[in-house]
Amino acid sequence: MARTVGIGTQSFETVREKNTFYVDKTSFIKEWWENQDDVTLITRPRRFGKTLNMDMIKCFFSNKYEGRRDLFEGLDIWEDEKYRELQGTYPVIFLSFAGIKGNTFEVTQQQICIKISDIYEENRYLLDGDILSENEKKFYESVSMDMSDAVCSMALNKMCIFMHKYYGKKAIILLDEYDTPMQEAYVNGYWEELVAFTRSLFNSTFKTKPYLERAIMTGITSVSKESIFSDLNNLVVVTSTSKQYETAFGFTEEEVFNALDEQGLSDKKEEVKMWYDGFTFGDKKDIYNPWSIINFLKFKSLKTYWADSSSNGLINNLVQKGSSYIKTMLETLISGKTINVRIDEQIVFSELQYSEDAVWSLMLASGYLKVISSEELNLTRESENEYELGLTNREILFMFRKMILRWFSSAKMETNGFVRALIGGDIESMNEYMNDVALKTFSSFDSGKHISEKKAPERFYHGFVLGLMVDQTENYIINSNRESGYGRYDIMLEPVDKENIKYPGIVIEFKVINPRKENSLEETVEAALQQIKEKDYDAELIKRGVDKENIHHYGFAFKGKEVLIDGD
Template sequence: MGRTVAIGLQDFSDVIEKNIFYVDKTDFIKRWWDQNDAVTLITRPRRFGKTLTMSMVERFFSVKYAGMPNVFQNLKIWNDERYHKIQGTYPVIFLSFAKVKDTTYTEASKNICKIISDTYKEHEYILCNGTLSEDDKTMFRKHSNELAENEAKDAISDLARLMYKCYGKKAIILLDEYDTPMQEAYVNGYWQEIVNFLRSLFNSTFKTNPYIERGILTGITRVSKESIFSDLNNLAVVTTISDKYADCFGFTESEVKSALNEQGVGDFEAVKKWYDGFIFGSIKDIYNPWSVISYLQSGNLEAYWANSSSNTLVSKLVREGEPELKEKMELLCAGKSIWSEIDEQIVYNQLDLGEVAIFSLLVASGYLKIISRDDSNVADLAVEPLYELALTNLEVLSMFRKLFSDWFANTPIKEGRFVTALFNQDIKMLNIYMNDIAVSTFSSFDVGVAPSQRAPERFYHGFVLGLMAETVRNYVLTSNRESGYGRYDVMMEPRNKSDKAVIIEFKVFDEETEKSLEDTLTAALKQIEDKKYDQTLIDRGIHADNILKYGFVFQGKKVLIGAK
């Protein structure tokens, strides 16, 4: 009988002692320790085992567990006798910023101070060591009761100093989810304040601290050195593009096959389509551990990982992004790949300045995978390499469809009425619905760089993504593709060739050349005919009488729809 499958356990001792299903990743301890890096930053997507790994490292090295190697004795790390001697021999300080999700800087800084103060409480046992002075004990008790913001900067290094006095060894310092406060600060508008605070804290803890033996930071993103790590020149950075520790987070294909066999669950090919696709360094076929474990427990193929977060930042960036960004998202959701530069160093306060930063964040977060790399012009033109990107797997595709659909929650698109009117050629209701949709959602797209100037385009491309999400079962929706003698705006091709197809031409009212929206509509419908936009559909076996042709024209938030 297979081990018990449980979701969300992050305490390593609990997992092993309760015989919970676990894929042995203890070899990470050996590889990390042998590497001898002073401070290591490891980035992986959320729910990829980072916290469990940090708990494992703490459980292995901490003096709290001296002479208690039982949880490791049947695992890979215990095969190397050298590690028997160092188990339980170092003071370890383990913190997590995972819960720092506050909407103001004041609350975020208080939260961080409380986390550090609580860490002191976890180590109250050192007060009984007998080597600390009364001043040391007074400071310890003060920090464990309440920590002021101006005291937080040096508090972790102070704790390491006290541990050194007690044990004669420098401390291993582990910080999990280091970048969560910065993501929240970006979304909620207190970026610079949190950066100033954390820069000082990180410098004191990981750079100028004479009592640190080794350090590990984990997070989703590599925040730019200029933002937060400008003083840390001793940082070994391991991102999803790096080969180092590539198979230590997530499940390999062989591990997934073994898990399915142990639990007696399984349609391997379906699991592969849904949860495979992550690529770390040169290792392909990395599976999402959260989703695989959830599948082992339930036996159902669902979007477990993608729906375990609100995806607020991703939704905001794509919704408010330029039309070109949305066009590329349309291609990705249609199963195509795109090419882009990638910058591993994320600058959160510049995310709204260009699509490279956004695609870089999507790669780091696990929503996009790197298929190939083009270095052809790097040497001659001194440009950055280009990366071919695609959605990671079916689970991520499912997430984006839901995200785009939710942009139009409580509108006729989400409720299906708009699509019904579209195929019934109900022009009156289409105009009512589309104007309602524009009024209720237009402003959410009219933000970012140069607001209002490209608002109709931003709204239109957002509308296309929403329409794509709502009609995917019966239609293949594409936009801005070549057909006939020009580029159509939207084409809805039925999966059943006997069903009706739709072509939509979008136009914005031009006050210099047109007197009214009616003139714009006439031009849009004429363009469909003149450019023979229906030719692609006809070539694919759709009868001309089954092709509906619409013009959608905009003047600010006002929309007029007509049909040919």
């Protein structure tokens, strides 16, 4: 009988007690325990079962779940007698930073203090009797939502000591979504303040201590050790390219296909694979994101469940305001091709606006890109490799298409009007619409930080080409040829139906005015049209079956937000 599929349940205890759909990941407990690492940081994309796995570990080891064999009977871990003896035998400290999303450092700091003070409230029995000294009890009482930085930084370390005194065993610490505050700090501009605060907290908590048995942290990104882990020499970092815990998070293809069989959806395997397969961890390929699979099992409809479960705000901001290089690389990815870039999996958030490669590192860690192949460039730095990357799957492709179309939502009517005029050869309307589009959306592509007069318009117009790519896929195959210089950007729109004269072949040359060569936009647009002729761009379209009489040429000349279009 098919199990009921529940959405969003992150409590292992609830899943097991209600016997709802669950993919057995308890072998992760054994793998982690036998690796004997003091502190482990595991990064995986969002909604990949990190919280449920951490809750599973809590239920397995915590002495508050002593005797709860019913939660694990029938699962992989319970087949080993040695691990049956371990269940419910350790004090466990569990906390999650998933909900810590303050707009200011002060709010975030207090949210962290509240999380820690909640742990102290849950364990107030430790104050009973004479197990703790008077000074220790005084410290215990000083832990509150308004505690000082000094008290907060020591609070988890002290809790390990208190639990050791009470139970006679070292404590296990589980910290879920450790990097959520980091991403919020970057977006909201208080990165440096939070780094200093977090570094003090983490070093005090996780540095080799006599009262800490082991610890696990999970998150999406591996924040650079220099930022917050500078004093931790006992930290093992497991990223998406590491060969540890390859199948512990996410669903393998076998697990997905078994689930489809159970739910009577065996005939949907190929469609599900096309939409949701593609993640790779270590050497293990064909990993599926659990959120989309679980939603598909419940609603039996192919949709962008995982991609739509978050605003993707940080990625959107970095791409939209990023350089022309970033936009043209994304263009390559959307067209189904791959890119070759250097990846450092230790994310330095403060460098994201200045390091183009850091953007691809973040996209890889977040699950939007997958590794096709890699080549080690520097044997002295394991993290510095060149990777061939592609979009993960169809769901991610659709996510980026939606994201790009939203860039022009404020000028949707003008954009649609421009495209109609472009196809219909109405140059007067093209000028009117394009100037309106630029006026309404230009600033959203400009980060406003040291962007030159040349670079700022390029970022908009490269973004506009991406918009054309995703909005005209049914009618056109869009090819581009990029060169450096004064904003040169050629695109060719090859009609899908070569016989339909309503969709002409289109050649466009983009040029930003060069004051040293041209005195006006009229001269710039004429130079653009002349370049189309000199380069004989028609030859490529004709070779692909487009009638020479049905090819339109357009020159686009730009000066800031001002646009002039002409054609022949």
